[in-house]
Amino acid sequence: MNSTGSQSADVVCLVDDDASIRRSITRMLEFNGVKVCAFGEPEVFLAYLSANVVRLAILDIRMEPMTGFELRAHLCTRSPQTRVIFITAQEDETAELMAKQAGAYAFFMKPFDANEFLPTVHRALEHSQADGSAYENQED
Incomplete structure (x- = not known):
């Protein structure tokens, strides 16, 4: 992948230290037309x-x-313009509150439903040029 600044603007960066999670999320996003650059560190x-x-x-x-x-x-x-979606496998009520306070666009517990996750990713990309980091609550 060519990593110039102008070409990477449409790439979603995924940072997760679990290789199997990185592969799974990357496949899901790429299958749905989202370019991904994944990092383990x-x-x-x-x-x-x-x-x-x-x-x-x-x-x-x-x-x-x-x-x-x-x-x-x-x-x-x-x-500061980068939108953030937090993901975690650890059920922790405090984590969602901390994510909101950190300015997250959204928060998801792993494993998550692709039917909820994918539209959130697309909306975050659409809103990435707007000011602020509106938090999208992902409750059932």
């Missing part, structure tokens, strides 16, 4: 971010050595 994503425009980042909350929330804080400094 937050630091590698940050290096990519320094040379590329990222409209949407999907971040796992529980990663080492940097959590998704810590990664979001770096995003706020380096790329």
